[in-house]
Amino acid sequence: MQTTNNAISNEQNYVLQTYVRPDFVLVRGNGINLYDEDGKAYQDWVAGIAVNSLGYNDSGVAQAMQEQAATGVLHVSNLYHTEPHARLAKQLVENSFADRVYFCNSGAEANEGALKFARRVAFNSEATDKTDIVTFSGAFHGRTMGALAVTPKDKYQTPFKPMMPGVTVAEFNNIDSAKETITAKTAAVIVEPLQGEGGIHPATNEFLRALRQLCDDHQAMLIFDEIQCGLGRTGTLWAHEVSGVTPDMMTLAKPLANGLPIGAILVTQAVADNIRPGDHGSTFAGGLLVTNVASHVVERIRQPEFLAHVQEVGEYLMERLEEVNSPLIREVRGRGLMAAIELTIEAPSVIKKGYEQGILLVNAGPNTIRFVPPLIIEKSDVDSLIDKLTTILEHVNE
Numbered sequence: 293m294q295t296t297n298n299a300i301s302n303e304q305n306y307v308l309q310t311y312v313r314p315d316f317v318l319v320r321g322n323g324i325n326l327y328d329e330d331g332k333a334y335q336d337w338v339a340g341i342a343v344n345s346l347g348y349n350d351s352g353v354a355q356a357m358q359e360q361a362a363t364g365v366l367h368v369s370n371l372y373h374t375e376p377h378a379r380l381a382k383q384l385v386e387n388s389f390a391d392r393v394y395f396c397n398s399g400a401e402a403n404e405g406a407l408k409f410a411r412r413v414a415f416n417s418e419a420t421d422k423t424d425i426v427t428f429s430g431a432f433h434g435r436t437m438g439a440l441a442v443t444p445k446d447k448y449q450t451p452f453k454p455m456m457p458g459v460t461v462a463e464f465n466n467i468d469s470a471k472e473t474i475t476a477k478t479a480a481v482i483v484e485p486l487q488g489e490g491g492i493h494p495a496t497n498e499f500l501r502a503l504r505q506l507c508d509d510h511q512a513m514l515i516f517d518e519i520q521c522g523l524g525r526t527g528t529l530w531a532h533e534v535s536g537v538t539p540d541m542m543t544l545a546k547p548l549a550n551g552l553p554i555g556a557i558l559v560t561q562a563v564a565d566n567i568r569p570g571d572h573g574s575t576f577a578g579g580l581l582v583t584n585v586a587s588h589v590v591e592r593i594r595q596p597e598f599l600a601h602v603q604e605v606g607e608y609l610m611e612r613l614e615e616v617n618s619p620l621i622r623e624v625r626g627r628g629l630m631a632a633i634e635l636t637i638e639a640p641s642v643i644k645k646g647y648e649q650g651i652l653l654v655n656a657g658p659n660t661i662r663f664v665p666p667l668i669i670e671k672s673d674v675d676s677l678i679d680k681l682t683t684i685l686e687h688v689n690e
């Protein structure tokens with residue numbers, strides 16, 4: 293108890309208050325469970341917000357960390373050749389539309405880089421005024437200045453204005469709106485194939501195809517932000533696969549190193565042809581430890597049996613969620629292990645009840661509970677979620 297009190301009071305006295313945390317302290321994990329100091333288990337349907345895809349205490353991840361630690365080198369700077377980061381780039385290229393990879397340290401940073409690369413391509417084309425970025429309602433691309441500018445949510449933007457100029461917002465899944473907004477001045481269009489923070493809203497295949505066509509017509513870069521929906525989350529390695537459309541660039545982060553900080557920008561050769569040494573860079577990016585772990589993660593997740601498991605358990609999750617008989621559920625949405633229930637009540641009250649029931653849940657917007665568990669969950673874990681959720685929804689108004 294002593295440590296719990298210290299952790300919570302230290303947080304309250306010394307940590308900048310940008311998060312509101314519940315009153316327990318997590319100390320260890322195994323499989324899909326996290327444990328607090330009293331040994332209470334929490335079944336984890338958050339996974340560090342779609343990060344810990346291989347769950348906790350994974351022996352392969354531990355081995356990849358130990359292997360690198362044993363060399364005595366965690367970082368040498370991007371000034372030098374190292375083996376794990378080149379290996380990871382090769383793996384990502386061999387398993388995607390892309391020809392080249394740039395590494396960074398987070399999702400927001402990946403999107404910042406992608407926007408810079410798009411501006412670079414437009415700059416080289418010598419088209420004057422070709423600097424606009426098109427984003428969509430409900431999008432989330434991160435909290436840094438460039439990424440924030442393409443995250444059209446007043447609550448996030450207003451206190452930090454002025455935003456980066458040149459951003460226009462079209463309506464998500466509305467082809468006519470995209471047609472009006474994407475013009476000769478557009479350098480890039482950035483879109484999540486399945487919106488995460490915005491409430492788990494899949495882009496339709498027709499919409500993604502229309503965006504591809506409009507980008508081709510106007511020589512604009514199509515950027516897919518697969519930071520949350522990529523890397524097996526939806527049951528295919530990339531969420532965009534179901535649309536048959538490929539982007540010019542794709543950003544990755546969250547699950548790439550199962551919890552170590554990393555981001556990546558995957559690009560076609562046509563984009564790469566426009567980028568020169570010195571155009572972009574990062575001190576930490578693509579370090580040996582993080583890329584050795586990511587390399588292990590990609591190798592595991594790309595296996596057809598692994599993806600088939602995500603599909604199977606994901607379908608089961610959707611079925612079971614649809615069966616929950618509660619007047620508080622307005623809609624069930626999602627694909628693979630990226631699902632959500634939209635409620636008639638505020639999500640935080642449900643999340644709070646979840647802690648009592650030993651389950652971690654996270655919202656995606658004010659009324660939506662999202663389910664982004666470790667991808668290794670089993671059907672029996674879904675059954676346990678449904679039992680707990682049913683109890684929570686019965687008692688949430690008490």
Ligand SMILES: *Cc1c(COP(=O)(O)O)cnc(C)c1O
Binds near residue numbers: 401433435488489546
């Ligand atoms: C989380 C997220 C980001 C931002 O990633 P950070 O690592 O938090 O900067 C960007 N885009 C999407 C779709 C995300 O889910």
